[in-house]
Amino acid sequence: MLKQVKGGKLSVEDAVDRLRNLPYEDIGFARIDHHRPLRQGFPEVIFARGKAPEHVEGIVRGMLRNRHNILITRGNEELYERIKTLDKRAQFHALSGAISICRDRKIRGKGKILVVSAGTSDIPVAEEAQVTAEVMGNRVDSIYDVGVANIHRILSESQQLRSARIIIVVAGMEGALPSVVGGMVSVPVIAVPTSIGYGASFHGLAALLGMLNSCASNIATVNIDNGFGAGYLASVINRL
Amino acid sequence: MLKQVKGGKLSVEDAVDRLRNLPYEDIGFARIDHHRPLRQGFPEVIFARGKAPEHVEGIVRGMLRNRHNILITRGNEELYERIKTLDKRAQFHALSGAISICRDRKIRGKGKILVVSAGTSDIPVAEEAQVTAEVMGNRVDSIYDVGVANIHRILSESQQLRSARIIIVVAGMEGALPSVVGGMVSVPVIAVPTSIGYGASFHGLAALLGMLNSCASNIATVNIDNGFGAGYLASVINRL
Amino acid sequence: MLKQVKGGKLSVEDAVDRLRNLPYEDIGFARIDHHRPLRQGFPEVIFARGKAPEHVEGIVRGMLRNRHNILITRGNEELYERIKTLDKRAQFHALSGAISICRDRKIRGKGKILVVSAGTSDIPVAEEAQVTAEVMGNRVDSIYDVGVANIHRILSESQQLRSARIIIVVAGMEGALPSVVGGMVSVPVIAVPTSIGYGASFHGLAALLGMLNSCASNIATVNIDNGFGAGYLASVINRL
Amino acid sequence: MLKQVKGGKLSVEDAVDRLRNLPYEDIGFARIDHHRPLRQGFPEVIFARGKAPEHVEGIVRGMLRNRHNILITRGNEELYERIKTLDKRAQFHALSGAISICRDRKIRGKGKILVVSAGTSDIPVAEEAQVTAEVMGNRVDSIYDVGVANIHRILSESQQLRSARIIIVVAGMEGALPSVVGGMVSVPVIAVPTSIGYGASFHGLAALLGMLNSCASNIATVNIDNGFGAGYLASVINRL
Amino acid sequence: MLKQVKGGKLSVEDAVDRLRNLPYEDIGFARIDHHRPLRQGFPEVIFARGKAPEHVEGIVRGMLRNRHNILITRGNEELYERIKTLDKRAQFHALSGAISICRDRKIRGKGKILVVSAGTSDIPVAEEAQVTAEVMGNRVDSIYDVGVANIHRILSESQQLRSARIIIVVAGMEGALPSVVGGMVSVPVIAVPTSIGYGASFHGLAALLGMLNSCASNIATVNIDNGFGAGYLASVINRL
Amino acid sequence: MLKQVKGGKLSVEDAVDRLRNLPYEDIGFARIDHHRPLRQGFPEVIFARGKAPEHVEGIVRGMLRNRHNILITRGNEELYERIKTLDKRAQFHALSGAISICRDRKIRGKGKILVVSAGTSDIPVAEEAQVTAEVMGNRVDSIYDVGVANIHRILSESQQLRSARIIIVVAGMEGALPSVVGGMVSVPVIAVPTSIGYGASFHGLAALLGMLNSCASNIATVNIDNGFGAGYLASVINRL
């Protein structure tokens, strides 16, 4: 169109008019293309729950054409068997059901991300956070089973805590651990409530409310059981 | 009636029949009288909120005829001025609005009750618990402002905590302090959620759910802002 | 380190510095060791739900090296068969799914713990409370099926109620029994709401709210279906 | 129209057509007129809250043209002063704010309606129920302050309870009284939860859920604080 | 004991003392025996859900020794096969899963109970109400599928509605039918919300709240899906 | 009856009397017949979930006698196999489980209905809306997978959006898409929350609340997952 303007085939007024109506997608996609390099190291992600295995397989096959890492969350062993035939680098993380295909192992995060979980039952969610952060190019450590009812367990890890640039704290039941961790460090803490508990835990509501009302100020919260979101956000912060 | 039986004026069968239908209140009140001595040191309690000052004054006047301690909860200074004219021993506890008249200062509790509060805003509820326990004949100590976001504050009080026979923990917001205290001691912990907080605290619901889901096992919970109930139950336990 | 200070190999300043950074776990674990004897008779507990049977078996095998009693909650017959091969003293409590291994039968509780349940459907939770209290060295009695809709059932048990040092009251549906029991005795009452009910019971919420709002003052509440917690707390109180 | 048909001015077909489209209100109002005599003794009722005093006054002035009793709920003293000038028989019930004008004092209910309240704070709602039942031509008795935490109070009233044809039970907090009363009698029980309580009473939700989940089967529930509805329904039953 | 008093073996004072402590159960059970005849025609009821079939069978076997009707709610065909072998009069009501054994067919209710349901999916709950009322000795009619979205269906049944002494209205989704029926009649209406619906029905909560907030005043509500309770209460009212 | 009046066999007064009591159903059904033509093109609809396949088959067989389109929602492949044998035009929509039998393909809607869905998981609900609108005689287009987290996707469809007369927007999770679409167009937007999500989505509550609180004013909301309702209402609007 601009060539037409230059060649005089299109008046400036008409061009303005057409630009005004230019479909947004063009500009949009252009902008996305333009921004891609900034997004290097961001994985392609598939939420597998509720998707047919052959459907997931098809998506992965398409994704393998580019060079991003691939992360499948909430999968299972059966799905893993399928994916492994597509790419031998596929790894299965049994507790969380995550399947990762790491093709780009460059470390992009500037510091260490630490994943802390309160109870052993919270580990599947913690593992999802950990795998996500690894797939996105971070050094990740984890401390499991340091719930507040034995406060010495988390206190004894204070050096580990202080060595991290971002901390993800995963907890169910009363969800109190993020407040304690938040008070022990000066770095950002991402709190992940889990649905672990029974009765008045109301499927994670108790932990969620606890974290939102934390008296520590360096804390923000993601959805119940959203280990992926925590790992993703931590990775975004760690690239700053 | 029994005299009639003895005197032959009433057959045994008729007496059985009448006893069967004997109004429960007679037996009931008798039993209460009989049990009173066991209840020595239990105060007379008035929940003042929503009652007219002259109404409360009237009740207190009646209570002064016996020798129990008297506790008025959720009162205010104006009410206190009235009550003071009835008995000079009346004391006003300004933060909680409690008014106490201690006429029986005998210590009946076997150990010390410790009242711990997470934030300064939780102190009114903590004070209500403390006054209640004192009026019921206990030695009471308190530690205020030791919330979990600075975990060292509560840890530094571990000796105090270990010196108590029963601990009342008062906390709003995320309500995490009882879990931490529960893990630090071997004695019973009574958790009191408060309505302190805003937004997703939902008037104390967050703290309440947190305490009910505590991963420490030596904890039970009372209603939101129920400092009186906690002080009362602690006193009952402390007499065991 | 202290020897180095004594020997002059370490300056006082450096020692202060190192102590300041001394990992908490050391102090922590020391303190736990020191406190152990106070905790004699506390069982090792495993929450079996959601754990693989072989996993539970492994944990039990480890626990059997010391001499504590062992309690597995929310297990099943299959798990029991495995555990029985490890220790013949293992007992299965079929209603609650609890498995206990009592190796230390010393009575540590000073009085009797009484477990009261409102309906026959509440018995599994009541049984969990009872087994827990027994494993922790208490004499325990139980009264089942004395719900408030036939008030004479609980009234006829008033002697039993008065013989107890602590009472655990288990109730679903409207959860009214603890209020009635609380008014009949002067000892502490631990209220356990159950998820028994349908419709507007909302999985135990109705019973939970009822208990938290009890007009009796000697009551505290634990989480829905938390028989274990009630039995544990009652044991803690019963040792006072 | 029927006359037109008879006179031949309207064909049967056209009449059918017009009847088919006959506005419902005509039939409706006819039916209402027809039913009126059956409804003798039903009061005219005004819910005063949120209505301007002069507005209520105007409505009452209109109502005074017929001979029904008049009931104003949720009024206040100021409104009462206005209404008294319209009819000297107006009575003010200060606790509930009800204002009644009884012009038809015929007893239409076949038995006695008994209003029972758990606590003194529940009396305003109980009074609204009582006044409503009286205005609708019933003999009404009341028993106040017989909450379940002192079970002997209600047991001692068993004769009173058995003398009633319908029982209204008003209770806040845990709302347990209807279950106990329901089990003591064979007559219908109407349960009224009140918003009395604090914290986890959630403005009457706890009492409401308790009553809906009652293990007694002769109970139905009305809205929180709805003394009027309970009194009205009891009157309807009492005329059967 | 009374004989001892008569015989002079027990002083009046001592007898009073012993009576004061007479276990409540004796009086209680006596009173129940005494009242039994008043309760003629009340069925023995078993809530089958969650009970083992052999357990239910055992209870029924015991009940068959007396002459009451027997009602089993929430059963199934398999259970019915067992029960039929115990008593040939057993009937299976397939939609609700109720099993009834009618041995006493005397009509005790004074009028007709009408069960109205809004949708075809609500019929199981309606059937439970109907069977309960029949087993308790009432004439019962039913009208199904007259929900408010086609208002003419219920209007066309106005004669049926007016012929009933008590009406039970069963409705899920928005639960609006009781308000409409309540306005059409002068008799008591028992509203039964059902869990029929999806999404924002929240398992019957929408219908429950709708019924509790009904603008018709002759309505009371029972628990979600509680057809039994509605049938029971209607029977109690119908005997008045 | 009117003939009797005409013939003098029935007085006008008696006829009025009988008309007054004429069962509503007659008038009602008449009115429905009368209105039918206005309703041309409205399908017969069966909600299949919870209905036995043979039951649905029976209903369909009855419906096939008239000429309306037939729509079965929430069916499955097995049901489809049955229905296909009744009418070969039956079509199965596998994602939503809808089965349609289109016998009247006349376009009655004046414009195009556009169905927009936020995520691929929302497509089943979107498909239900689309099939409903098609069966009711509308031209329907759809745009899938244009959620707000990549705002350019929906912006690039602005021409499509502007070509529609009514837009249905289907979204789970945060339910934000209707607000964005509502702001981009001047036509009515029907928002359908879905139960897609986990944790704090609370089965669609988050999306529902989001849509109800939309800051765009041309939006109304239907129940969670109610694709059928949205398609139906859109069709009703599209005939205006």
Next chain:
Amino acid sequence: MLKQVKGGKLSVEDAVDRLRNLPYEDIGFARIDHHRPLRQGFPEVIFARGKAPEHVEGIVRGMLRNRHNILITRGNEELYERIKTLDKRAQFHALSGAISICRDRKIRGKGKILVVSAGTSDIPVAEEAQVTAEVMGNRVDSIYDVGVANIHRILSESQQLRSARIIIVVAGMEGALPSVVGGMVSVPVIAVPTSIGYGASFHGLAALLGMLNSCASNIATVNIDNGFGAGYLASVINRL
């Protein structure tokens, strides 16, 4: 920029690049200008609650420069006095607090919008809907006080209902009226729940859930008390 391209001062490539990064607001505002004519008759709207009167006055002053109608919602008399000084055409709608300035009285809606309210307390919300629809150029009628507890009131208005092109139904308490109206007409119904009610109405939640679960299919719902939204959406539909 296009002139630069034409004049050769800017290469086509550079222009494409700049266009790609052209701030959206320019395109955006252009598009809004371009679309304005389509939006003729849409009023400028101010939500007054929580805004300072002088602030609202300032906004109105600015709006008066163009020729749109102006609508202020949730205002009060004091604000009206200010606005009247700016434009004498300002009208105050006292029940809803709406203030309208109608400068463009052209009727743009094709049919009549009918606003129906269940109770007299719902009229403020109904009035807001009515004023909104009038300000947006519609003929509007209203029917008030036709709640379902007297079903004949709404039935008697069936002709009025059938004369409308869109119906807005406003109801609090159980919110049942939209279902009834929806079943009586073939046009779209916009349901507006109100916060009228008490107790278990939970500030309009009961009515909201009722409407969302309506068994009539031609209904969609807006936020609680959102008369404005209903009037706006009805106007948008009425222009189709």
Next chain:
Amino acid sequence: MLKQVKGGKLSVEDAVDRLRNLPYEDIGFARIDHHRPLRQGFPEVIFARGKAPEHVEGIVRGMLRNRHNILITRGNEELYERIKTLDKRAQFHALSGAISICRDRKIRGKGKILVVSAGTSDIPVAEEAQVTAEVMGNRVDSIYDVGVANIHRILSESQQLRSARIIIVVAGMEGALPSVVGGMVSVPVIAVPTSIGYGASFHGLAALLGMLNSCASNIATVNIDNGFGAGYLASVINRL
């Protein structure tokens, strides 16, 4: 103590023993002192709501002895007048009620923090976030009134968005803006729900749930109206 060891006055064993029991506060406070420098630029913060003005004044007087910045949240003009007399640098931020005393104006944040708000009513919360971030040494920009119902407003700010290192998004009602912003940038987004809205916003619950369920992955959420927390966390991230 270490000096005693060195001087031989204390055996190593005794020292170990004393260290084991060394009150935690000493270590704790030491650690805090030691960490202080790391915390340079962290303000002293007072939550003023519910505190007496003279109390706040006293705290500020104490704080002025050190050199940190001081931030008072949720204050008012009256409080500001008091504080201004203590330090002339005090500034009042009228919309949020924040009062700041900036004594240390060093910029410590590495990039720009951008505060975005959806509606003008959200500005008080946004201002609290902005002031907090400024007091903590950050460059802060803000964009107000860019809600999603006019999507072009936020799109036109894409350059601003891309210039920020961390973005705080403040929104009430449906809370959709964070999802849109999250999708437009690669930096962390902190979402702040506000209590702005009415009806089904349930005091911010709708916005909170919307944000927790965001389909954008670079988002975490803080409590409703918690502008301070968002500003604090953003500052913590910005120092990384």
